[in-house]
Amino acid sequence: MNALHHFIDDEGHYIKSHTILHTGNGVVVVQREDVAIKMAIVYKNDMLEKVEENRSKIRREQDVWRRIQPNFESPVEGIVHCLDLPGDTIEMRYMSGGTLSKWLKSRARPSIDLQREWFRQLTIGVHNLHQRRIIHSDILSRNVLLDGSLNLAICDFGASSIMPIGTIMADTVDEYNCSIWTDICQLGLVFYEIVTGRETGISLYYNSGGDNSVARFPPRDVLPVVGKRIWARDIIETCWRERGYGAAGAAGILAKLDKFQGRRHR
C-alpha cells in the first residue's frame, strides 16, 4: 500500500493493515492483542473538516458508552466490555469469535439450548440498554459479537440515542422515530436469523414512498412467516407486534424465556 493510503491512528502512527478488523463509514476497528480499538479514519492528506467529522462520530459514541458503562472495571451483561475511552478512540475487549452474522453463515445451526442461551444474552443486553435510557437503533447480527466461548454481546452504538434519565422508555421515540419497540423488533429479526439461519435484510428505513430518514415499525406483512414448529415462534411474533411486551419491554422476553425453560424441565 502506498503510504498516502495508510490510516493514521490517534497518536499519528500508521496503522498496520494486518491489524485492521473492519473499515466502515468513517471508522476503522483495529486489534492490538486482546483489545479492539475503534477510531476515526484519518488519511495522511485528509482535509481537517473530514477528519473532524469522523472524530465527532467517535465522540458521540463515547458519550453513549459513558452512559451505558460508567466504570471501566464493571462490564454490563450482554454488552461488549469497554476497557477505556482514551482520546477519540473506543477500546473494547477483543471478541475473538467475530460477528454473529458471519458465524451463522459459516457454521452448522446452533443447538436449541445454545439458541436459547443466545436469546437470553441478547435480551439481557437490550434490557440493560433500555434501563440506561439508550435506544440502540441498529440491532443487527453484524453488531453482535462472539467471544471465544460462544457468548454473545452487543456492540456498535454509532446510531444510538441517549434519552434523558427518568424517561418512560415504553412511551418514547427519538428524533428518528426509533424506540424500544423498534429495538425489540430488530431483536426479533436477529432471533429469527439465529433460529432459521436466514438473514432477512429488513430495514426500519425502507419506507415505501415516504421519508427514509425516519424509521417506522415494520408492518407484520413485510416481516417473514415464522413456521408453526419453531420453538421461539411466540417470542418472535410478540417482538414483531409494536408494544407487544407492554410496560415490561425487553424484560417481558426474559419472562417468556424463563417460562419456556420451566416447561422443558418439568
Ligand SMILES: Nc1ncnc2c1ncn2[C@@H]1O[C@H](COP(=O)(O)OP(=O)(O)OP(=O)(O)O)[C@@H](O)[C@H]1O
Ligand atoms: N470488540 C470487538 N472485537 C472484535 N471485533 C470487533 C469489535 N468491535 C468491532 N469489531 C469488528 O468491527 C466491525 C465494525 O464495528 P462497529 O459495528 O462498531 O463499527 P461501525 O463502522 O459502526 O459498523 P457498521 O459497518 O455497522 O456501520 C464489527 O462488525 C466487528 O467485525
Ligand SMILES: [Mg+2]
Ligand atoms: Mg456495525
